[in-house]
Amino acid sequence: MANQMRARLTGVAALAAAVVLWSSFALTVRGISSSSLAPIDVAFLRFATPVVILSPWLPRTVRALRGERIGVLLLLGIGGLPHFLLSELGGHLTSAALIGLLIPGTVPLFVTVILYLRWRERISSRRLIALAAITTGIAATAMQTTSTATGAGIGILLTAGCAWAVYTIGLRQTGLGLTGVVLTVCTPAAIAAALLAATTAMPSHLMTGTADISDVLLFTGLQGIGTGLLSALCYAYAVRALGSTLAATAGAISPVLTALLAIPLFGERITPGVIVALALIVTGVTVFNIAPRRRDNGPKLPLPSQRPRDRTFSTTDGMRPTSAASTTEVA
16 A cells, blocks of 8 residues: 555656646747757757667667558657747747647647548547637637737647647557657657758757857756656656546646746736636646547557557657547647
């Protein structure tokens, strides 16, 4: 009994750490414009750091990729550099609160739509209600738009959410384990970011030597280690200790935490429109994760006994592990 209680307490601590790390993704993306780094610099640090740390697993991952379908690899790749750059641009035009709300909050909606259009996967009535709440929350967000730039930013953040939904579909179909997915996503993303910076296709302060070392260390720690690795490991432990439903539902706290932290960090205000959107989207995500899932057809997943032990993921930019059926949020 004491061991079980200790495991649950450790699981709660791990889940709390994961929620904080997911929020740090939105906050650090919003903070790029006020740092000495360019977006492509942060992208390189975000993806190169996990590759360096997990480099001993690269040979095994390369061997595993021989049995993976090209289409699945393309889906996973969209969750790398494309998603990051969309998130950064959308965040630059809007706010940290909207990054933390719109990207993870809309993933269940986009995943459901894609699965229905592609495989005619049926949806339970409770999940339909949840998706209706998310859609209403998006509409509430759009209604509070006060400028063309903010409206464009919201559209870009929705595109980033769709990109992460595509990535999530790839996770449903891949046979790679946790380290394999991280390396498969991060390695080409790091190479592409380095090429874009080296060829001056995108401005880079790392290349010109004008980046502040403190910013380099900060973004390496928060984006590369925190979002790229620790959030995945913490969430994996929380799922095993607490169960996937509780862990995935607790992830809905992340947008609220992001909005609250953005007040002292960036001087952002929580407007009535943001409160309404938060309430609707967070409620929708929570109900979506606890609702029964109807599935008459669609892409077949391996039986539990056939799945790699660490092959459990969610829909967040931190690549949070969870059940293969879950579609919670992004970091």
